[in-house]
Amino acid sequence: MLWSAFVPETDPPIPIKAGPARPATSCPVNPAETEHMRLTNAEPTATPSGGAPIREPAGAPAPRDQAPSARPSHWRPDIEGLRALAVGAVIAAHIGFFHSEGGFIGVDVFFVISGFLITSLLLREIDRTGRVSIAGFYARRAVRLLPAATVVLAATLAAAWAWLPRTRLPDIATDAAAAALNVLNIRLAREDTDYLNADATPSPLQHFWSLAVEEQFYLAWPLLLLAIALAARRIWGGRFARAGHLRRRRTAAIAVVLAAIGIASFWCSVTRSGPDPTWSYFGIHTRAWELAAGAGVALAAGRLRRLPARAAAPLSWAGLGLIAASLAVIDERTTFPGAAAALPVAGTALVIAAGCAPHRFGATALLGIAPAQYIGKLSYGLYLWHWPLLMIGPAALGIDHPRLRDRLMLMAAAFLLSVATFHLVEHPIRTRRALVRVPSRALAMGGGLITAALAMSILASLQPMPAATQEEAAEVTGNDATVWELLDDSSDVDTVPANLTPSLEDAELDTPASYDDGCQVGRDDSEVNEDCWYGDPDGERTVVLFGDSHAAQWFPALNQNAEAAGWRLLVMTKSNCSVPQVATYDPYLKREYTECAVWKDGVYELLDEVRPDAVVAAAYDRKEILADDPQRAWVEGWAESVERLGETGADVYYLADTPDAGFNVPECLASNPRDASECVGDLDEAVVDPARREATVEAVTAAGATAVDPIPWICDTDGGACPVIVGDLLVYRDANHLSARFVAELAPQLAAAIPLDPEAQ
Incomplete structure (x- = not known):
């Protein structure tokens, strides 16, 4: 990250007085x-003070006249x-x-x-x-x-x-x-x-x-x-x-x-x-x-x-x-x-x-x-x-x-x-x-x-956002039209609809409620927040959402499902902190992300006490891994973490990473309001390291987790494209995070993949 600048040439002015010549390198002191x-x-x-011209001491030589542009001796x-x-x-x-x-x-x-x-x-x-x-x-x-x-x-x-x-x-x-x-x-x-x-x-x-x-x-x-x-x-x-x-x-x-x-x-x-x-x-x-x-x-x-x-x-x-x-x-x-x-x-x-x-x-x-x-x-x-x-x-x-x-x-x-x-x-x-x-x-x-x-x-x-059209897209409600039904045709959307939700102006603020509650732990904090309980407060069973911001983005859907099933939901997420047991470099801290390891140790201790029934773990795949063989370390780190989560007695679900747009989607749509298809991503390019992703799925499955792939809920797998507008919904709030409003409409898909059985109470 280039954050450098400089301090400019400093104060102009002090009068030059006549006097004996000195070398060009002299330095004033008295x-x-x-x-x-x-x-x-x-x-x-x-x-x-007061702005009056300086009066020279008695006997001082008169100021020398000099053009403003002349260079002093x-x-x-x-x-x-x-x-x-x-x-x-x-x-x-x-x-x-x-x-x-x-x-x-x-x-x-x-x-x-x-x-x-x-x-x-x-x-x-x-x-x-x-x-x-x-x-x-x-x-x-x-x-x-x-x-x-x-x-x-x-x-x-x-x-x-x-x-x-x-x-x-x-x-x-x-x-x-x-x-x-x-x-x-x-x-x-x-x-x-x-x-x-x-x-x-x-x-x-x-x-x-x-x-x-x-x-x-x-x-x-x-x-x-x-x-x-x-x-x-x-x-x-x-x-x-x-x-x-x-x-x-x-x-x-x-x-x-x-x-x-x-x-x-x-x-x-x-x-x-x-x-x-x-x-x-x-x-x-x-x-x-x-x-x-x-x-x-x-x-x-x-x-x-x-x-x-x-x-x-x-x-x-x-x-x-x-x-x-x-x-x-x-x-x-x-x-x-x-x-x-x-x-x-x-x-x-x-x-x-x-x-x-x-x-x-x-x-x-x-x-x-x-x-x-x-x-x-x-x-x-x-x-x-x-x-x-x-x-x-x-x-x-x-x-x-x-x-x-x-x-x-x-x-x-x-x-x-x-x-x-x-x-x-x-x-x-x-x-x-x-x-x-x-x-x-x-x-x-x-x-x-x-x-x-x-x-x-x-x-x-105060400048208004340019509007491409006054036409409104079909509203996605989960009842009349589901994301699933509209997904295949969404790559061909030409214009940004007037009823886009969230709006382009508000996209970056469309985050899960857990953010506002302080349950998304910051980078420089390693303390575990034990008060992040959601879902049904009277529930007897517990599901945990564990990982970084790519795990936190699933909160709206998982919270809906937990409430419907009568489960408690414990949110354990921390910015840029991956689930795998592997050392990573944080580009903002500009060093090894030691706070992540300390925080995860605290989470594991808490889960040993809570004894959850299910853990949903997810993480952003684009990380800088500090290891001689980063690919292998990442895969083995995921397997090790799944085994550690399994020791709490929970059923572990590995929720694979979502597609990475690679550019700020709201900004792209604002620049192309009449040609939204310019912002549609290619599925092959949106998946971060497909080979490693496949190896991770195999490793976590062998370690006892259930692997869930969310890509079919987000991208047109037949057409090989990842739309950015589905109906009236904005899919991404930035370059790689799904909008909270869009994720909320994926609750049915998430419920089918990660069932929270209400009869198990």
């Missing part, structure tokens, strides 16, 4: 030094080159370029850069004025980030409306609102840990998550620095304080706070990335230490500037080597961020730290080349544009399965859009004097842009 340098090529905007080409390296790594990973799986570490490179640059600006302001202008800080952020981001949000919403299935528009609109409010990382963490969204297509706006992390960090960091600065002045200031005493004490206090933040966040990253990978990947709590690492370099800049050249140059190459090594050794299976993130973070910090000291023959020789400098300048726009183009571009071009050359073409378009955005939006706005010199105007502009983005999101979410 009032005398910081006034000779800035870290971006944008027009100055730093102002104290103390430019950091190594940082600009690092930006190019980071955004290039991210894009390479996203397009599937050769050996670029670890490119998502570009986000970590940018976090360190951001921490360094912004903290340098804040420390400089504290040294000049003794405080931090909170209004000025957020005004600079608004001017730098919001214009381009709003343009991309608007363009993405418009493109999604034009070319993506309409079923996706409400979610994308919500993502746009979350991006505008800088909480998209929280939304993505919540959605990705939700079993209802396990098969969801990535959002074209999900790359905004890292911007949200950065802004959340900067909600607190300037306020902390301001509090420390004011407290330090009160405690250690005064007219009789020794020269430099206040600055040293203030720096020490900042260092203590920064170390506390970094250590706590790094501890969370190391300890939580394994058990809670999604929240750890997107969360500020496990990423703050990366920004703190950059801030630490800024705080130590005075000492770093005194590094001898013979040490600085090798350190910069060593840092670049660590970044390159992280690209080589980290991939999607790496527990991340965790301790692994220390590799790119340390590498980036070393490059930046070494660049604070004057030296020759360092990594700037590579990072400072003209192409890297230009890409670094465009890095923010490149990042903003590349992901929406990758997610929407193929649909706009009519490409079902984009190849590398197609993605490279889309990245060329992203480059052109980035150039246009920089010259037409970013640079003109961030250098406009009416905005950059008066924070209130910049903040008003930022508020207006956020409001506009929210308004566009609301408008997009």
Whole structure:
């Protein structure tokens, strides 16, 4: 799963003052030094609280006039080159370029850069004025980030409306609102840990998550620095304080706070990335230490500037080597961020730290080349544009399965859009004097842009679903027309009926009632929920539904049959947790699914106490098996599980897996409302590994289970097709789960295959 992004070029502005020439690698640390340098090529905007221009101390040289586009003499080409390296790594990973799986570490490179640059600006302001202008800080952020981001949000919403299935528009609109409010990382963490969204297509706006992390960090960091600065002045200031005493004490206090933040966040990253990978990947709590690492370099800049050249140059190459090594050794299976993130973070910090000291023959020789400098300048726009183009571009071009050359073409378009955005939006706005010199105007502009983005999101979410016809299909009731009777003719359905149930808009929410009751255990939970009883509460016999979400999908039919027969139904299901006794890899946890094994052990202990009369076991066949011979391990694992279930005294039923559509069916129908047959699947392609399926049936039968094949209830076996609409029923709610409404109509078929005898009470 590619969840990587980057932090853009940070705050534009501080005035450049005349002074003695210094090497291009100098690093600001005190009032005398910081006034000779800035870290971006944008027009100055730093102002104290209240928005009035900064008054220079008596005797200070007058500000030097400089064109907004001119590059300052103390430019950091190594940082600009690092930006190019980071955004290039991210894009390479996203397009599937050769050996670029670890490119998502570009986000970590940018976090360190951001921490360094912004903290340098804040420390400089504290040294000049003794405080931090909170209004000025957020005004600079608004001017730098919001214009381009709003343009991309608007363009993405418009493109999604034009070319993506309409079923996706409400979610994308919500993502746009979350991006505008800088909480998209929280939304993505919540959605990705939700079993209802396990098969969801990535959002074209999900790359905004890292911007949200950065802004959340900067909600607190300037306020902390301001509090420390004011407290330090009160405690250690005064007219009789020794020269430099206040600055040293203030720096020490900042260092203590920064170390506390970094250590706590790094501890969370190391300890939580394994058990809670999604929240750890997107969360500020496990990423703050990366920004703190950059801030630490800024705080130590005075000492770093005194590094001898013979040490600085090798350190910069060593840092670049660590970044390159992280690209080589980290991939999607790496527990991340965790301790692994220390590799790119340390590498980036070393490059930046070494660049604070004057030296020759360092990594700037590579990072400072003209192409890297230009890409670094465009890095923010490149990042903003590349992901929406990758997610929407193929649909706009009519490409079902984009190849590398197609993605490279889309990245060329992203480059052109980035150039246009920089010259037409970013640079003109961030250098406009009416905005950059008066924070209130910049903040008003930022508020207006956020409001506009929210308004566009609301408008997009209200767009109606396109209707192909007003005609209604025959209603499937189980009495007048059964699924069985309509199935053979359902592959030829031309249009989506007006009375489709569930509707395309509500398809993903059409889940079994056991989900709402908390009886579908989440991935990161290994506790057994013993309160999941359904059916006839007064029944004397018990049937158990056991397995993963492909077992849970049978709840509506099995619950009907249990109620009719007077049996109790105990639901024991867990997301992605297969029944076979075999180790599996979970792509969302990005590691072995140990919670599944622990949970199954708990289920077996409970069943030993319950002593059920029947167990219905089912599981999704598409699993990544951790074994030398995955096929054999899967088959033997099923047989072992059947034997273990048989030890409870129950009759065991193996309910074979349902056909896999291989694509999101509601989205396909939304894109083809007048030609629903385009979404009909081929039976041979819908069965996951037919040979293994047949071997599993033989193994579980030999182990004492009754094998049940549901494919004839769902697909036209004579015609070799699996319809997606039967009568007025939508068959699939996503790519591989049957809709609850459709399964409810299969109760008669399930009752015939798995009889719950009411006379056996």
